Amino acid sequence: MAKVRGSIVVNIDRCKGCEICMISCPTGTIAMAEEVNSKGYNFAYPANPDLCIGCANCAIVCPDGVITVYKTKI
Amino acid sequence: MAEVTGIKEIIKPENLVYKRTGIMTDTVLSYCPGCGHGTAHRILAELIEEEGLQSKAIGVSPVGCSVLLYNFLDIDWQEAAHGRAPAVATAIKRLLPDRFVFTYQGDGDLAAIGTAETIHACNRGENFLIIFINNGIYGMTGGQMAPTTIPGMKSSTSPFGRDVRMMGNPLKMTDIVATLPGTYYVTRQSVHTPANVKKTKRALRKAIQYQFHNKGTCFVEIVSNCPSGWKMTPVESIRWMEENMLPFYPLGDMKVPDEKTGK
Structure with a gap:
């Protein structure tokens, strides 16, 4: 079964x-x-990037729209 | 622009699944961390982009936290006096009936000072969309009690919780406008989880499409949080909202058009 892998990009300056x-x-x-x-905010970052499945839940709820999501099958 | 990224090999244009829409300007949102306003703005901007309405949309911004909304979305805007957004939107829609007209109001604007304008616009069946952000508090002025503050909820002017015997009962505007003959689609949603954001986006998409049916006012309430006004962290405010606000303001459609007759 193809495994879905994702990756996020967080815009540090806009994160609150x-x-x-x-x-x-x-x-x-x-x-x-x-x-x-x-x-002066502790920004979000992908601490465990290998676990990301690219579901975009983080980007959908982010009030400031700082997260961009990429997804691929490997 | 400083960034942190996950696995670099996946970051290619063809793998993109989610990106902030271009309808939103680069201005940093003036809201506190975790405020639901930002999410509501973003889904509205995404819908305007997806429905191709950037040149046809006219928004009416309120007085309240979202008073600077005209800086955040790259469409035409009109600022209204406090609470008078439905009256301004009525004029815009009557003069320019082919445009997509909406108001974006908080609970202090829509349910307190603007109650008369809201109820009369909905009763006349003015053909625009009202987006109502309800966080149960006057956020911008320092967390005072609003008409929508739920019983027992603490605010800076009800520090021991809202006592309904002394301070009166909260006003459920969405329930009121759903009973009026002029409204076409009335719903209550929230934006605190990914699933709720998707549901809200679906509801707003319907409301945008219904406007071009010319059948009456669409009214979308979004129950939101106010971490600063509630004196909580954003995550605590979301938990508190789920436990206390949502039982009092249950989510769901209140008035939906009949699919067959369209009335």
């Missing part, structure tokens, strides 16, 4: 660190960074 993407991610790919962005 609300964590809604983190709780919406079904595979636990996303975590909040220890570092902060230029506004």
Whole structure:
């Protein structure tokens, strides 16, 4: 069976660190960074990129639209 | 633009599944972290793009947190006086009947100062879409009690919770307008989970298409959170909303047109 792999791109500067993407991610790919962005928010980042399935749940709930999602079958 | 990425090999144009729509401008949203306004703006922008309405859409922005909405969506806008968006939209739609006209209002705008305009526009059956963001609080002015604050809910002017014997009962605007003969499609949705965002987008798409049927007002309420006004983290506010707001404001369609007769 073909395995679906995904990848996300997070725009750090726009992220406000609300964590809604983190709780919406079904595979636990996303975590909040220890570092902060230029506004002082802990931004979201793909902590476990191998788990991403490209479902786009994070991008759909993100209030600031900071996440771009890519998906492929391998 | 600083970015963090997952697996780099997958990031190719042909693998793209989700990207922020171009209808949204590059202006950073003025909302607090986790606010449902941003999600509501984005799905509205996506629908305007998908339905090809960028040159035909005219929005009427309210007074409240979303007062700067005209900076965020790249379409035509008109700012209305506080609560008077349905009156302004009535004029726009009557003068330019081929345009897609909508108002975007919060609960302080639509259910408090603008109650009369809202009810009369819906009762006359003015042919535009009203998007009503209900977070049960006056968010912009500092979290005071609004007409939509649910019983027992704490706000800065009801610090021990809303006591309905003293402060009166909350106003369910969506239930009220659903009983009026002028409305065509009335629904209540939310944007706090991916599934709810998809449902809201479907409801808004229907409401946009119904406007071109010229059958009456479409009214879409979006129950939202206000982490700053509720004094919670965004994740806590979503949990609180699921446990307290949604039982009081149950989601679902209140008035749907009959598919066969179209009435």
